[in-house]
Amino acid sequence: MPKLTRPLRSALYIPGSKPRALDKARTLPCDAILFDLEDAVSPDGKIAARETLAQALATGGYGARLKVIRINALDTAWGVDDARAAADMKPDAILLPKVGNPADLEALAELVGDIPLWAMMETPGAMLNAPAIAAHRQLQAMVMGTNDLAKDLQTRFRADRLPLATSLGLCLLAAKAHCCAIIDGVYNAFKDEDGLRAECDQGRDMGFDGKTLIHPAQLDIANTAFSPSDAEADLARRQIAAFEAAEAEGQGVAVVDGRIVENLHVATARETLAKLDAIAALNAE
Template identity: 85%
Template sequence: MPKITRPLRSVLYIPGSKMRALDKARTLACDAIIFDLEDAVTPDEKTAARETLAAAFAEGGYGARLRVIRINGLDTTWGYDDARAAAAMKPDVILLPKVNSPADLEALAEITGDIPLWAMMETPAGMLNAPAIAAHRQLQAMVMGTNDLAKDLQTRFRADRLPLMTGLGLCVLAAKAHDCAIIDGVFNAFKDDDGLKVECDQGRDMGFDGKTLIHPAQLDVANAAFSPSEAETELARRQIDAFEQAEAAGQGVAVVDGKIIENLHVATARETLAKVKAIAALNAE
């Protein structure tokens, strides 16, 4: 499965049962939408939600936003019907909750064919099997389910997320080893922009590609946090220019702002500029 190269700074959950929310999502500045048939839909709405979501997909209008459908687990009453319905809607991605092993993804792929898959990483077993899950041939991204993980680990809430760091780190390592995208978990206090920014910055520093969000009010903070800043962009250009001049002079390293610049720094700088270009292209659509 090809690596995702598009921006995934902001990945917004939208209830698949709420037509008003599905309509509004067409206007929101998010990079991806998770159309949720799982946690955001009550048991008595599950069947109707498939029909509501199918009508929204048939209408279209979501532009360049990546369209992801999260189904219920295949171990639930609704999972198999969700999987078949989701495949018929032809989304960009199908997201499976509570993935414990590659076998869970394989069972889904038998139903949904070659549609790319994402995996919710939210159980202790999932953390321990992260490398094998990330290696699945159809997996394009891992999505952290930090609320469920915290519940299973019986942790206390901490703003620094220290109790979750082992799991977060294992999934980041697995994703990077297998060229998967990886999206951080949600921040529950949707009116706390300062707290959200702290958690977004932490996730970005760890290597996450973006953050899952529960409310449109969180979009601006996440988009800014996971976009290269003007200073980072300008530094990337100067690093590339300096290194190219050094190479032309027969030297293997350059110096920018008193710091040595080698091939690896230039590779990172080029990735930064490519991300800036991709974000600009997405914003233009």
């Protein structure tokens, strides 16, 4: 599956059962919408939610936002029918919860054809099988399900997320090794801006591409945290210019702000500027 090159700073869960929320999502500054048929929909509303979501997607109006449908697990009463209905809606991707191994993705692929697949990484088994999951030919992105994972691991809450560090790291390694996008888990206290900002900064420092969100009020913080800052952009431009000047003089390294700049730093700098261009293009659509 080709690597996603577009921004994924913010991936907002929207209940597939709520027409007002589906309508509001058309105006929100999120990079991706995770249309949810799973946790956000009660058991007695799941069948109706498929039709509600299908009507919303058929109406359109979501612009350049990535449209991803999270279905119920295939071993539930709704999963298989969700998968078939989601495929008919022609989303950008289908998100499968409770992925434990590549066979789960293969079962979904048999139902939906060549639509890109995303995997919820939210069980201890998924952590141990992360490399094999990331290697699946149709997998485009991993999404951390930190609430379910914390429940299964029986962790205590810590603001630094130390109890989840091993799990987050295993999935990050697997995703990066197989060129998958990887999106961090939700922050539950949606009114706690400082806490959200700290967790977004932590996720960005670790290497996540973005953050899953449960409320529109969280969008600005996530978009800012996962965008290159003005200082980062300025440094990237100066690194590229200095290295190109050094190359023109037959040198293999340059010095910027007292630090060595080599090929690998220039590659990172170019990625930073390319991300800025991609964000600008997304905002213009």
